[in-house]
Amino acid sequence: MLTRGFHLADNTQTEFKPPKGVSLWQDGFRRLFRRPIAVICFAVIIFYFALAAFIYLAEIFHWQIGFTLWSQATGPSYQPPCRENIFGTDIFGFSVFRRMLYGAKTSITVALCASIISIGIGVPLGAVAGYFRGIVDEIIVWAYSTLSSIPYILLIMAFAVVLHDKTIAGFKLSGITSVYLAIGLTSWVDLCRLIRGETIKHKEREYILAAQSYGCTNSRIIFKHLLPNVFHIVIIIFSLQFVSFIHAEIILSFLGLGEADKPSWGAMINDARIELARGVWWQMVAATVAVFVISLALNVFGDALRDSLDPKLRVR
Amino acid sequence: MPEIDTLLSVENLSTHFFTQQGVVRAVQDVSFSVKKSRTFAVVGESGCGKSITALSIMRLVPEPQGKIVAGKINFSGRNLLSLSEKRMRAIRGNRIAMIFQEPMTSLNPVFTVGYQIEEAIRLHQHKSKSDARDLAIQALQQVRISDPKQRIKEYPHQMSGGMRQRVMIAMAISCKPELLIADEPTTALDVTIQAQILDLLDQLQKQSQMSVLLITHNLGIVAERAQDVAVMYASRIAELSDCKSLFDNPLHPYTQGLLKSLPRLGFTGKRLYTIPGIVPEPLRFPAGCKFHPRCPVGCNDKRCQTVEPQLRSLDNGRAVACWFAPGYERPDNPK
Numbered sequence A: 001m002l003t004r005g006f007h008l009a010d011n012t013q014t015e016f017k018p019p020k021g022v023s024l025w026q027d028g029f030r031r032l033f034r035r036p037i038a039v040i041c042f043a044v045i046i047f048y049f050a051l052a053a054f055i056y057l058a059e060i061f062h063w064q065i066g067f068t069l070w071s072q073a074t075g076p077s078y079q080p081p082c083r084e085n086i087f088g089t090d091i092f093g094f095s096v097f098r099r100m101l102y103g104a105k106t107s108i109t110v111a112l113c114a115s116i117i118s119i120g121i122g123v124p125l126g127a128v129a130g131y132f133r134g135i136v137d138e139i140i141v142w143a144y145s146t147l148s149s150i151p152y153i154l155l156i157m158a159f160a161v162v163l164h165d166k167t168i169a170g171f172k173l174s175g176i177t178s179v180y181l182a183i184g185l186t187s188w189v190d191l192c193r194l195i196r197g198e199t200i201k202h203k204e205r206e207y208i209l210a211a212q213s214y215g216c217t218n219s220r221i222i223f224k225h226l227l228p229n230v231f232h233i234v235i236i237i238f239s240l241q242f243v244s245f246i247h248a249e250i251i252l253s254f255l256g257l258g259e260a261d262k263p264s265w266g267a268m269i270n271d272a273r274i275e276l277a278r279g280v281w282w283q284m285v286a287a288t289v290a291v292f293v294i295s296l297a298l299n300v301f302g303d304a305l306r307d308s309l310d311p312k313l314r315v316r
Numbered sequence B: 001m002p003e004i005d006t007l008l009s010v011e012n013l014s015t016h017f018f019t020q021q022g023v024v025r026a027v028q029d030v031s032f033s034v035k036k037s038r039t040f041a042v043v044g045e046s047g048c049g050k051s052i053t054a055l056s057i058m059r060l061v062p063e064p065q066g067k068i069v070a071g072k073i074n075f076s077g078r079n080l081l082s083l084s085e086k087r088m089r090a091i092r093g094n095r096i097a098m099i100f101q102e103p104m105t106s107l108n109p110v111f112t113v114g115y116q117i118e119e120a121i122r123l124h125q126h127k128s129k130s131d132a133r134d135l136a137i138q139a140l141q142q143v144r145i146s147d148p149k150q151r152i153k154e155y156p157h158q159m160s161g162g163m164r165q166r167v168m169i170a171m172a173i174s175c176k177p178e179l180l181i182a183d184e185p186t187t188a189l190d191v192t193i194q195a196q197i198l199d200l201l202d203q204l205q206k207q208s209q210m211s212v213l214l215i216t217h218n219l220g221i222v223a224e225r226a227q228d229v230a231v232m233y234a235s236r237i238a239e240l241s242d243c244k245s246l247f248d249n250p251l252h253p254y255t256q257g258l259l260k261s262l263p264r265l266g267f268t269g270k271r272l273y274t275i276p277g278i279v280p281e282p283l284r285f286p287a288g289c290k291f292h293p294r295c296p297v298g299c300n301d302k303r304c305q306t307v308e309p310q311l312r313s314l315d316n317g318r319a320v321a322c323w324f325a326p327g328y329e330r331p332d333n334p335k
Helices: A004-013 A024-032 A036-061 A096-132 A134-148 A152-163 A175-186 A189-203 A206-213 A218-254 A265-278 A282-309 B050-058 B085-091 B113-124 B129-142 B161-173 B191-208 B219-225 B243-248 B253-260 B302-306
Strands: B006-019 B022-035 B039-043 B066-075 B096-099 B179-183 B211-216 B228-233 B236-242
Touching: A024 A282, A036 A096, A036 A282, A096 A134, A096 A175, A096 A189, A096 A218, A096 A265, A096 A282, A134 A189, A152 A175, A152 A218, A175 A218, A189 A218, A206 A218, A206 B096, A218 A265, A218 A282, A265 A282, B006 B050, B006 B211, B022 B039, B022 B050, B022 B066, B022 B211, B022 B228, B022 B236, B039 B050, B039 B219, B050 B066, B050 B096, B050 B179, B050 B211, B096 B161, B113 B129, B113 B161, B129 B161, B161 B191, B179 B191, B191 B211, B191 B219, B211 B219, B219 B243, B228 B243, B228 B253, B236 B243, B236 B253
Parallel strands: B039 B211, B039 B228, B096 B179, B179 B211
Antiparallel strands: B006 B022, B006 B066, B228 B236
């Protein structure tokens, strides 16, 4: 017996060519890269990351390439910007330009590691809280409300002071490790809160009930079905938080809680604070420009990401 | 009539929601049984507890507020309510499958439909990826989706509501369940698609001998598709009957009112009949029979106002919960 549906389907089959399936992600990224400004910002971000990665590799393999050798005097002390040293030199005659480049490595390492920690804590906690509700939810909400009631910078500083140069389980926390641990352990709150909210919203959708009805386990539903649906938030928050992590690292270094023996933008600004009175402006300018460019690029890119990944905010 | 085996029997099921405003008795003392390879319909208006009954059978009542507080759900010899969560998961989707009202949201937007059908298959059967894919294509063929090899790579947003509902059905039947719970499967679809989907369900039922628990508020669908019917009102079953006698001779005043308010061919009156009053709020059910404030028969009766009638079986195999139903108070029936 043929149903009416079968006839209908048959009639349309000849002229119907289904377009190739495009997932929400593919669609989102296609929208994103249609905007020139987003592409430029993305290029800037990639440049910073590549630079950081290159310096990292150069350090491991001892490549003797000019711009990675920040601890070699390239001129007299406090040489103003000139041909050899674009951004002049500091008190020891080190090239400010090279220190600035090295600062990118410090900043990006810290921000990346802190992001991974913060996502690693915030996402599972938020998803579990939103999915199970009840007592689990209350405990997690209580934990992050408590954490978020302490002023952010003070909290990071407290963590950084506690963790600074400590040895935990036989593992020495060097300056930079304590910085990203401090930032990561304190900054999962926003992410957790957003993921929780979004999970609660999605949990009410019928596809979750449907997944339960065909026998999925809870962990499978959370990690396989729910997370991909809320993951755009992780990416957006990641891109926006990255900036604040870079800033946090700078603040901690500025306060002397960060990397002590290697250049970082925060330390450079701290040095420049005193030099500025003597008219040595280049160190300050170099560090500020470096921070400014990456901050701007990340912010603009983060906004563009949100516009293109959040289905409700889609702007063509 | 030959005796047909019972696949699912629900006995005195009560599901309550413990909210901040008080206890909502969403399902109270509901008993019915679904026979093998037959369609059992549950009808009632919104909020009468139909869907919660279905979710209770699947043990998917929204926690932590909702709780099954009493009753037994016997499914082919086992009480589902006493199973561990793990064993219940092995039954869900495998032996009891469910389709939902809203096809637009019941598929996960981030996966292709093929992936979702394959997942349902692979959760219950040890199949390789490519075998599961073949089975998924087969299932899509069974629900009459054209060009299933192509369609399997598509995302839910590329499909219409009717097609998504077909995909849901394909997912549900992919493991050849014995019982299919269809929770208002056609409410969100337009009328022609409704007919197609119901035809499809009918056919699949004939092919695979599965039972269907059809939850609906549409009496037309009930009359056409179901063999047995339970009419629910305010979280209780008002009347339980085979389909034909229910429409020929409704016993409960609520059922009578429902049937009276349907438009009929040749209807010439100016206005359709309506049952007076509104459905009582679940937090403030009236004392006695919950239908008595709206009942044309018992609104002034002392007993209706104070004592709630229980569902009692009558001689003719039907059951009703009304003091005034003929044969309700037989001498051998306990008071």
